[in-house]
Amino acid sequence: MTTTSVTPTPAGAPSDPARPLLEISDLEITFSTSNGPVKGVRSASLEVYPGETVAIVGESGSGKSTTAMAIAHLLAKNGAITGGKILFEGRDITHVSEKEIRVLRGDQVGLVPQDPMSNLNPMWRVGSQIRETLVANGVAKGAEAKARTVELLQEAGLSDAERRALQYPHEFSGGMKQRALIAMGLAARPKLLVADEPTSALDVTVQQQILDHLDHLTGELGVAVLLITHDLGLAAERAQHLVVMYKGQVVESGPALELLQDPQHPYTKRLIGSAPSLASRRLVSATERAAVREQAQEHAQKHADDDSPATAPAVEEQGPEFGDRSPDADAVIEVQNLSKSFPIRGKVPWRSTPFLAVDDVSFAIPRGTTTAIVGESGSGKSTVAQMVLKLLEPTSGRVLIDGRDLHDVRGKELKALRRRVQPIFQNPYGTLDPMYSIFRTIEEPMRLHGIGDAASREAKVRDLLDKVALPAAMMRRFPNELSGGQRQRVAIARALALDPEVVICDEAVSALDVLVQAQVLELLNDLQGELGLSYLFITHDLAVVRQIADSTVVMEKGRIVEQGTTDEVFHSPQRDYTKRLLAAIPGGSIPLAGSETIDVEAPVRVADESGDEGGEGPDDIIDPFAQAGHV
Numbered sequence: 001m002t003t004t005s006v007t008p009t010p011a012g013a014p015s016d017p018a019r020p021l022l023e024i025s026d027l028e029i030t031f032s033t034s035n036g037p038v039k040g041v042r043s044a045s046l047e048v049y050p051g052e053t054v055a056i057v058g059e060s061g062s063g064k065s066t067t068a069m070a071i072a073h074l075l076a077k078n079g080a081i082t083g084g085k086i087l088f089e090g091r092d093i094t095h096v097s098e099k100e101i102r103v104l105r106g107d108q109v110g111l112v113p114q115d116p117m118s119n120l121n122p123m124w125r126v127g128s129q130i131r132e133t134l135v136a137n138g139v140a141k142g143a144e145a146k147a148r149t150v151e152l153l154q155e156a157g158l159s160d161a162e163r164r165a166l167q168y169p170h171e172f173s174g175g176m177k178q179r180a181l182i183a184m185g186l187a188a189r190p191k192l193l194v195a196d197e198p199t200s201a202l203d204v205t206v207q208q209q210i211l212d213h214l215d216h217l218t219g220e221l222g223v224a225v226l227l228i229t230h231d232l233g234l235a236a237e238r239a240q241h242l243v244v245m246y247k248g249q250v251v252e253s254g255p256a257l258e259l260l261q262d263p264q265h266p267y268t269k270r271l272i273g274s275a276p277s278l279a280s281r282r283l284v285s286a287t288e289r290a291a292v293r294e295q296a297q298e299h300a301q302k303h304a305d306d307d308s309p310a311t312a313p314a315v316e317e318q319g320p321e322f323g324d325r326s327p328d329a330d331a332v333i334e335v336q337n338l339s340k341s342f343p344i345r346g347k348v349p350w351r352s353t354p355f356l357a358v359d360d361v362s363f364a365i366p367r368g369t370t371t372a373i374v375g376e377s378g379s380g381k382s383t384v385a386q387m388v389l390k391l392l393e394p395t396s397g398r399v400l401i402d403g404r405d406l407h408d409v410r411g412k413e414l415k416a417l418r419r420r421v422q423p424i425f426q427n428p429y430g431t432l433d434p435m436y437s438i439f440r441t442i443e444e445p446m447r448l449h450g451i452g453d454a455a456s457r458e459a460k461v462r463d464l465l466d467k468v469a470l471p472a473a474m475m476r477r478f479p480n481e482l483s484g485g486q487r488q489r490v491a492i493a494r495a496l497a498l499d500p501e502v503v504i505c506d507e508a509v510s511a512l513d514v515l516v517q518a519q520v521l522e523l524l525n526d527l528q529g530e531l532g533l534s535y536l537f538i539t540h541d542l543a544v545v546r547q548i549a550d551s552t553v554v555m556e557k558g559r560i561v562e563q564g565t566t567d568e569v570f571h572s573p574q575r576d577y578t579k580r581l582l583a584a585i586p587g588g589s590i591p592l593a594g595s596e597t598i599d600v601e602a603p604v605r606v607a608d609e610s611g612d613e614g615g616e617g618p619d620d621i622i623d624p625f626a627q628a629g630h631v
Contacts, residue, residue, distance in 0.1 A: 021089060021224050022048040022071065022192055028083030029066055029075065029248075040066050040079065041248045048192065048226055051218045055227040055239035055256070057271065059513035060485030063248040064228050065114065068194045071226070072109055073101045088192070106137045110190035112198040114228075116177035117427045120169040126180050127153075127165025130187060137188035152183035157209045167345065175203060175377025175540070182210060189221060196228040203376040203540035204584035211238050211586075230485075230513035232275040233543070233586040236260050244268050274518040296368030296528045331364040332502055332534045333388060338362070338397035340383050357383045359558040360397070365502070368528065370535040372549035372566070374542060374581065380558040381538045382426070385506050388536060389423055390414070401502075419449055422500040426507035428487035432479040438465075438490055439475035445497045464493035467527075469519050485512045492520060499531065506538040521548050542585050546570055554578050 029041040041063045048054045056064040069075050071086060073096075086094045093104065105111070113119045121129060130149045134140045140148045146165075153161035156179040169177055182198055193214070199207040214225055215238070229235055235242055236256055243253040244267065252265040263269045338361045343352035358380040365371045373381040386392040388399050390406050399406045401417065409417055425431045432441055442461045446452060452460070462472045468489040479487055488508070495503055505524075509517045525548065527533055537549055545552055545566065552569040554562040554577070562575045573579045 019049075019090065020047040020087070021050045021052075022046075022226065023087040023090075024067070024071075024084070025087075026084035027067065027070065027081065027086065029063075029070055029079055030082040031076070032078040032080075039248060041070070043084070044245070044248070044250050045084075046243050046250065046253065048224045050191070050224055051222045052241065053214070053218055053225040053227055053239045054241045054243060055229055055235035056243045056245055057229060057232060057235050058245035059230065059271075059515045060483045061247075062245040062513075064245045065196050066248075067245070068196055068226060068228050071192075071194060072105050072111055073098075074111070106133065106188050106190065108191050110185040110188065110193045112182050112185040112193065112195040114196040115427075115429050116175075116181055117430050119181055120177055122169050125166055125168055126172065130165070130180065130184050133184045133187045139188050148187075149183075152187055153180065155186070155213055156180065156183040157206045157213075158183075171345070173377050173382065175206060179206070179210065190223065192224045192226065194226045194228075197230070198227070199229075199231075199234065203379075204542060204581055204586070205376055207234070207586070208584045214238070230517075231586065232260070232271060232514060237586050244271065271514055274514045296532045296534075298368070298532070330366045332367045332402065333365040333536065334400040334403075335361060335363050335384070335388065336398050336400065338384065338387060338399065339395050340380075340387060340392060341395045357558050358387070358394075361555070361558075361560055362397075363553050363560070363563060365534050365536055366550075367534055368532050369550040370528065370537055370548055371551045371553065372537040372539060372545040373553045373555060374539060374545055375555035376581075377540065378557075379555040381555050382506055384555075385423075385504050385536060385538050389421060389504055390417065415449075419498045420500055421502045421504065422495040422498060423504045423506065424488075424492055424495045424508040426510065428485075428491055429479075431491050432487055434479050436478070437475065438477050438479075438482075441479075441490060442494045442497055445494060449498060451498070460497065461493075464496055467496070467523055468493045469516065485516050488512055489516065489520070492523075496527070500533070502534045502536065504536045504538070507540070508537075509544060510539065510541060517544070524548065542570075542581055554581070 024047075025045045027041055027044040028039065031038045031040050044063070044067055046054065046056070046067075056067065058064045066075065066079070070081055071088075071093075073093075075081075081094055084094070085092055088104070088108070093101070096104075120126065124132075127146070127149045130152060131145045134145045134148055139145075149165055150161045153164055158164050158176060158179055164172075164176070169180075172180065178198070182195075185193055185195070185198075195214070199210055211234070214223075218225060227235065227239055239256045241253070242256045242259045244251050244259070244265065246267045252259065252263065252268045259268065260272060263272055338358055339356065340358040341354045341356050344355040345352050361380070361384055363371065373384060375381050383392065387394050390399075390409065393407075401421065406417070436444070439458070439461055442464055443457050446457045446460065451457070461475060465472055465474060470486065470489055470493070474482075474486075474490075479490075482490070489512075492508065503524075509520055512520060521544065524533075524535065528535065535548075537545070539545060549566045552563065552566045553560055554569065554575070556577050562569060562573065562578050569578060570582065573582060
């Protein structure tokens with residue numbers, strides 16, 4: 001294979017606005033797998049002009065991230081560009097040497113990767129990692145690099161940036177880590193910023209701040225942005241041009257508003273019809289939601305009555321005191337005056353000061369309902385969830401489940417609690433054991449709790465995979481063979497394996513594309529009515545809250561500033577902070593012609609290269625190149 005010499009334009013030099021900064025034509029990417037070569041991207045073409053924001057949208061596994069990674073030559077080891085061209089400022093960079101592409105990265109092409117949890121070195125302070133980027137790209141060094149690091153963290157929306165630069169990644173929330181990655185991607189002021197889901201872990205107000213900053217760069221410095229996202233509301237507000245991908249192909253592209261208001265392809269119509277941030281609507285009508293809630297509450301109440309002291313199972317299975325009913329019989333969980341303090345490292349490494357992450361928080365979750373906790377990153381909402389799960393001990397206050405204080409729960413009683421209350425965590429990359437197959441991941445909780453035999457557990461795993469829209473053939477795969485959205489669906493299936501009464505969803509759908517997100521929210525809604533589940537939903541996505549939650553708790557800086565029914569909070573917010581959160585929902589004001597009539601459940605058929613149309617069977621839902629280890 002021949003290589004093409006690349007002599008990049010010096011950083012900061014203006015690009016010709018009349019020609020594309022980036023031009024991809026007929027791109028084909030193939031992955032080598034045990035079943036032979038698999039095409040991950042087929043005949044994809046797009047253009048990005050200087051100062052322009054182009055968004056690639058599509059569901060998980062559609063090939064959008066693969067296309068973006070090909071630009072910086074960051075494909076998985078078994079992936080290769082097997083057709084087409086990638087031109088940067090008119091020069092072919094399709095098959096350049098590794099030495100030449102290293103010159104291009106950072107200096108000309110910046111990257112904000114998707115997963116904030118695994119892209120920061122846990123052994124280095126955050127500031128040191130940003131300074132390394134500045135030094136490596138010749139932007140600054142020494143004291144100048146330290147000062148510039150603080151400026152970049154401030155630009156990315158981190159308060160008290162000087163102190164934050166001294167902290168380690170594990171001391172950052174998911175959103176704070178994402179902001180640090182954005183600071184690194186922008187450190188060298190590249191001409192093109194490839195942003196792969198850059199705001200998926202951010203709350204709406206910080207998301208707005210970050211995207212406003214990106215708009216400033218495109219407007220003032222001529223930086224172009226290739227935005228990879230599953231949030232059509234974000235794409236509608238921020239991108240001038242949209243590219244829609246499905247199963248490795250570009251099925252539609254055009255000016256953003258024109259495409260959103262008059263989509264031509266059935267797949268694009270499904271995406272728009274499923275986007276909560278665009279439609280901002282309930283999963284079901286208010287009457288239907290009330291019926292589901294009533295059914296769930298009746299089921300939950302019957303289950304609670306069956307677990308009364310007279311009929312409670314033996315201590316070995318249920319625990320000695322979990323049959324006791326709560327003083328508030330309608331509440332399955334009560335949080336009373338909960339507080340949590342953490343020691344925070346200051347400028348002097350061996351000294352720390354207390355930081356009050358949660359301050360006097362109280363709320364209750366009625367049986368069979370969904371309570372959402374919303375707030376900016378660092379507001380303390382995930383810390384509350386961890387204390388409800390007894391993963392953290394509160395500094396003061398208490399958590400009651402059916403009237404039982406969790407403070408003294410130990411041993412078999414704690415095991416019984418784990419069965420009744422299950423979590424779905426934020427990070428789909430870090431919550432699955434890479435050494436476990438998908439079958440073992442979902443089956444393990446049932447085996448540990450002695451539920452059923454091998455045959456019944458396998459049947460349950462198959463049923464759970466079907467409920468989260470994954471084919472049974474997925475059972476024998478491993479996490480590295482799945483996309484991020486597919487991993488999160490596996491995590492949801494695992495949480496449901498023990499038939500819990502309460503599910504704590506900590507950003508459970510933030511990593512999912514809009515189609516799968518709509519399916520999962522529908523699933524959670526249906527399961528609530530069918531099984532009487534109660535949900536504590538931790539999220540920064542207020543559009544999702546509007547769909548799924550019955551009551552909403554708004555947190556700011558560790559305290560509850562507003563709470564009430566979801567309709568009350570959204571229609572008549574009392575606090576300015578809540579109003580700012582609601583105003584920052586992306587895409588809420590975008591008019592979409594005919595969006596309410598789109599059938600989001602209708603199957604999509606896309607013509608393949610031979611011109612034939614393929615149906616969307618269970619195996620077709622999964623992009624085949626996921627087998628190649630690409631995420």
